[in-house]
Amino acid sequence: MEAAMGLMRRMPPRHSETALSALLSLLPQHSSDLLSQVDLPLQVLCDVDNGKEFILCEYNRDADSYRSPWSNKYHPPLEDAPYPSSELRKLEIEANDIFAIYRDQYYEGGISSVYMWEDDNEGFVACFLIKKDGSKTAHGRRGCLEEGAWDAIHVIEVGPEEEGTTRYCLTSTVMLSLTTDDESSGTFSLSGSLRRQMNMNLAVADGHLCNMGKMIEEMEGKLRNSLDQVYFGKTREMVCTLRPPAEVAQLRLPDS
């Protein structure tokens, strides 16, 4: 398994789907581990009742059907499928509405979905997903991207309430790719994925949605900055190391 994850870290992020299905066929006995540890760009279905799109993931799937957060129905219809309790469903509906506004504020487009379900520890698990296509033909407001995708998966384990506070464990994965293409500079393509965790104990009085929302917002901000400054920054540093800009070359700095 460790070797399989090593391979996933080296294959081009654009080809992660191909890499994962190759690994699944070579290691069928590890398929549940692979599926839970490797994230793939998100897929989307359209809810037949209201025409709204929703995101597919392991957390709203049963057999080959997926539950829509808008109508709470499985697509295609399924008998004996699991549903969140009515109390949790109320929270889920509210979460979807709020998260849609959050999504609009930061992403200026895109699709979001939230799924919740009870877990065995008297708490529950919530999964917040966002899918944004930033290419100029889709929701890219400034039209600079030939191709651009941001997929975010946030899974929060919410513990039982203890003395007015609750423990929230957030695991976030962001996958992104962007490509610009023009006459003078050719194609420029960056892609990658990051996964991070954050745990917090917060007061229940503020409400679950408020607590979870703030954690997600903080995490997304950190991931975006990290990707921009550290990760992309390192690749930029590498380009300058390969071929230093003209002024530097003349100084003949010693190799570090």
Add this chain to the structure above:
Amino acid sequence: MAEEETELSEEQRKEIAKWFLLNAPAGEIQYVAKDLKSVLNDDDVYNEAASEAFPVYNKSHMICLEMPGRFGDVLVTSYGELQDNDYLDPKTAQVAIVDHVKQVCTEVRPATDEELPSPYIEEYRCALDAEMSKYVGEAYPKGFCSVYCTNGKDAEGPGSDFELVVVISAARLSPQNFCNGSWRSIWNIEFKDDIQILELKGKLQVGAHYFEEGNVQLDARHECKDSTLFQSPDDSAVSIATIIRHHETEYLASLEASYLNLPDTTFKDLRRKLPVTRTLFPWHNTSQFSLTREISKELGIGK
């Protein structure tokens, strides 16, 4: 379902293994090979896949190998390939015999006359090689270049067209810092005798991989064209090197510009740093039931 449909055939497993090897970033094929062997758990299939994938990878990445016997380095490229494992180093007129899977040069022999270009062509090739080596030595801290004749190598004198190819390969490998990168340039130069013009076509490719607790890769490519007069070997060499230097410097500048644009323009099309309101999202309003309407009003958007 029949057994054959769920089990992979040896051929299929070999193709999958090859895919992983071929897609390894610059300088990482040995690491990929190690993980792959573990996942495959089948040495025969691995060895077959490796024998087919490594040569393709080595040539496409234009790897640089040291030749035994103080001859310097040889670039493994399709332009210099004489036979499956024999690669010509035009600078030293030696042929390097290479073990692709181990990525080493096992022996060296002098090139025969048939393998080398004619003296007329060699004049041009050698002058250009010298100019290019000067340029690459200045511009690339760890770069290597070779100049091959890919067409018309037996031309005896003026009156024939021929083609030279300049190959530049630079790699910076820093696995302990989780960062690797490579720069590859391939310049095709057509010497057109009848119209006394040289036509250049360049293909530049830059790649970088940073993978400390994540996996981010850069893949940038560019093609360009230029032309100049057909002159004496030395003058042509200087002209060509000047053109190549100019285009490559410009390309580096445009890569920098792309990076500068990232935070405020390109990246913004994916996700803004902050909403238009320039404040964090007002989650505190969510404790009320009619919150969504409140928030919509507060943010001034319709629902």
